[in-house]
Amino acid sequence: MKHNTNDIEVELQNIKDKLSQSLNKHSLELEFTKKANLLYEKNLIAFKKYLPEIYEKFVNFLPKGEFELFIEDNGDANIVDYATKVPMYSKTPAKQVNSQVSNALESPIFSKISYDYLEKMENKYDFLHVELLKKAGKVYSKAQKELTENRVIDGKVPSVVIFGIGLGYHLENILKNVPSTYINLFEPEEDYFYASLFTFDWSNYLECINEAGSFLYISIGVSEDEIYQNLHSRAQDQGPFTISNSWFFQHYPSQSIDNIIYKLRDNFHEFFMGWGFIDDAFMSLAHSCENVNRRIPFCHAHSSIVNNYKHFPVLVVANGPSLDSELDLLKSIREKVIIVSCNSASTALINNGIIPDFHAALERSRATYDFLKAFLPESARKQMALLTVNVMHQDVAELFSWVGAGLKGREAGTSLHQVSEILEGKTASATLPFCNPLVGNMALSHVVTLGFKNIYLFGVDNGYVDPSHHHSKSSMYYNREGDTVYQPLQIGSKMLISGNFGQDVIADHFLYSGKVQMERLLKTERAKGVYCYNCSGGAKIEGTLSLRSSDLIIENQNVSKHDVVEYVKNSLFYIPDEDFKIEKHLDFEGFEKLCDTLIDILSEPVNSRTEAYEQVIKQVHLLTSLKETQFSHHYMVLEGEALYLSSIIINMLFNYGSSQSILPYYQELKAVWCDFLASAPDLYRENWNKSSDHIFEV
Numbered sequence: 001m002k003h004n005t006n007d008i009e010v011e012l013q014n015i016k017d018k019l020s021q022s023l024n025k026h027s028l029e030l031e032f033t034k035k036a037n038l039l040y041e042k043n044l045i046a047f048k049k050y051l052p053e054i055y056e057k058f059v060n061f062l063p064k065g066e067f068e069l070f071i072e073d074n075g076d077a078n079i080v081d082y083a084t085k086v087p088m089y090s091k092t093p094a095k096q097v098n099s100q101v102s103n104a105l106e107s108p109i110f111s112k113i114s115y116d117y118l119e120k121m122e123n124k125y126d127f128l129h130v131e132l133l134k135k136a137g138k139v140y141s142k143a144q145k146e147l148t149e150n151r152v153i154d155g156k157v158p159s160v161v162i163f164g165i166g167l168g169y170h171l172e173n174i175l176k177n178v179p180s181t182y183i184n185l186f187e188p189e190e191d192y193f194y195a196s197l198f199t200f201d202w203s204n205y206l207e208c209i210n211e212a213g214s215f216l217y218i219s220i221g222v223s224e225d226e227i228y229q230n231l232h233s234r235a236q237d238q239g240p241f242t243i244s245n246s247w248f249f250q251h252y253p254s255q256s257i258d259n260i261i262y263k264l265r266d267n268f269h270e271f272f273m274g275w276g277f278i279d280d281a282f283m284s285l286a287h288s289c290e291n292v293n294r295r296i297p298f299c300h301a302h303s304s305i306v307n308n309y310k311h312f313p314v315l316v317v318a319n320g321p322s323l324d325s326e327l328d329l330l331k332s333i334r335e336k337v338i339i340v341s342c343n344s345a346s347t348a349l350i351n352n353g354i355i356p357d358f359h360a361a362l363e364r365s366r367a368t369y370d371f372l373k374a375f376l377p378e379s380a381r382k383q384m385a386l387l388t389v390n391v392m393h394q395d396v397a398e399l400f401s402w403v404g405a406g407l408k409g410r411e412a413g414t415s416l417h418q419v420s421e422i423l424e425g426k427t428a429s430a431t432l433p434f435c436n437p438l439v440g441n442m443a444l445s446h447v448v449t450l451g452f453k454n455i456y457l458f459g460v461d462n463g464y465v466d467p468s469h470h471h472s473k474s475s476m477y478y479n480r481e482g483d484t485v486y487q488p489l490q491i492g493s494k495m496l497i498s499g500n501f502g503q504d505v506i507a508d509h510f511l512y513s514g515k516v517q518m519e520r521l522l523k524t525e526r527a528k529g530v531y532c533y534n535c536s537g538g539a540k541i542e543g544t545l546s547l548r549s550s551d552l553i554i555e556n557q558n559v560s561k562h563d564v565v566e567y568v569k570n571s572l573f574y575i576p577d578e579d580f581k582i583e584k585h586l587d588f589e590g591f592e593k594l595c596d597t598l599i600d601i602l603s604e605p606v607n608s609r610t611e612a613y614e615q616v617i618k619q620v621h622l623l624t625s626l627k628e629t630q631f632s633h634h635y636m637v638l639e640g641e642a643l644y645l646s647s648i649i650i651n652m653l654f655n656y657g658s659s660q661s662i663l664p665y666y667q668e669l670k671a672v673w674c675d676f677l678a679s680a681p682d683l684y685r686e687n688w689n690k691s692s693d694h695i696f697e698v
Helices: 005-050 052-058 093-106 128-146 171-177 190-199 202-212 224-238 255-266 268-272 278-293 321-333 345-351 367-375 394-399 412-423 439-449 509-521 561-571 588-602 609-624 632-655 663-687
Strands: 069-071 077-079 157-163 180-187 215-220 246-250 314-317 338-342 358-360 385-389 402-408 454-458 494-497 505-508 531-534
Touching (some): 005 052, 005 069, 005 190, 005 202, 052 215, 069 190, 077 190, 128 278, 157 255, 157 632, 171 202, 215 224, 278 412, 278 663, 314 439, 321 454, 338 345, 358 439, 367 394, 385 394, 385 439, 402 412, 402 439, 402 561, 412 632, 494 509, 588 663, 609 632, 632 663
Parallel strands (some): 157 246, 180 215, 314 338, 314 454, 338 358, 385 402, 454 531
Antiparallel strands (some): 069 077, 494 505
């Protein structure tokens, strides 16, 4: 058999080419291995310096068995995607990613929320807060109408949110082209981040962020819920501009990343809620001071409470619609358990011959006093004790046989109380964790804080199945014919959430937040060893055990519930010393100096959008620096207004006009805030002791 000479030469050349490629690939792999190992060590040292928790996690990390990091023919590293089983990148990863980033910069995706509704807000209670927002909203709407929408990146942005780290090819490019104060990196797969330690110069990246004074948040291998909760907590502590007005970038397709994006999108409203306002802060101070002066009992929350009857069963009963089917059961077991009833639920229980042991009330306004006096008979109230918080209107306590309060977190009155304890050489009391936004949240927090371990939830629905059956029909919301008399308050749009026993439940954002707060409470160290049984026919609550009431067994106890209730009152609460007067530490002069300093910062000239943004952030950082100091109550007085106004200002800065055309509107909106700051010291002196006078109209 004869072979064509040309064919043989071609075949030999192919073999030589393949051999050459193989040798070249081997050489590239050796070179990559050498550089990658040095880079890995360098990166670990950097993380040990800047983010030691990441160093500890990855210094001895072992990836999964299917982990496959390899080299392309051009020397770029690539990795096999676990989900698709194919390489994450093309044959030229760096080139591909540079193109991806360029496209994202040309067509940026921003998170946005509009404040154009503010100038139309009603102010029927003459709140200082609402009046301030109306003035700010007027300037905001003016900018919105007169300027075009901003769709470009032309300087520093408040926040960058990057979904997916992969091998890190995109990070340096984004850092260079999108400077920002808050950088958020999410990588659901730990192995990919581990691989990036060999492929990306994290050491230089971290150093650049540090030199720029930016803040870096990295979430690696954590659940979508945990990522969301971390973002939400940061927004509450530092302001929503840590995540709002963000430039979004998704590096690679992933179901986990999609889940994070969906959760952020569906719950984005939560980042702009919950800071309180100055009118609330003044009520908080007034009520807190007066409750201390009246020497009501306070919970021993400054240390780990030892409860001698911790296993005694406690029922937290709220006024959800599922309560109606449980009233007969509650009547049959009421002598074997402690019943903590959540505000309007007491009307349903009393109407069915059940006197709760504790009534739980949270709302601070005078309306609570009017409501309780109108709807709870005195004969029943005098048989009940009250569980509440330090910011409750002081007159409410006189309606009950006994009252016990805990410190409510994120309150001016609470900060003043704790500061006063420290300045007078006492141990600062801890707050009731996650006791907002519903009364059920506070009741559950009280029970957990008091050290009880067997807790049962009834009527804690956090939603409803039938819109016409939104509360127990035995309660004050309905008349004897079952018709609605009082419409429930709805905050936010409606949503469907998973039910405790399978059927979906309708909730608004307020009710959903209550459910989430219960879940957060049950994850705390304070809730360690707690068995919380959810017998309610409403929303599913993570951390509870679903239990149908038909399967409930309450055994006879070796102690009477009367003795346990008396033990709680006499041993788990204390009465403040007679000379403990927290108003001594209000410090009017210090508050005036703070307001003057904030105005001074905002009075400095600015010449661009970026400079204006940095000015706003500077005054916010000064204010937040007081949170853990003896001036924390000053921070709490201004917190709501400062975070709301700063969010509105930053939103307007980046949503409308160019870097120059937005500046006149910035100056006008900033003047609204500075005028308020100038008046705040006098408002503080005049209003710190004014209690709520909002009545409940029956």
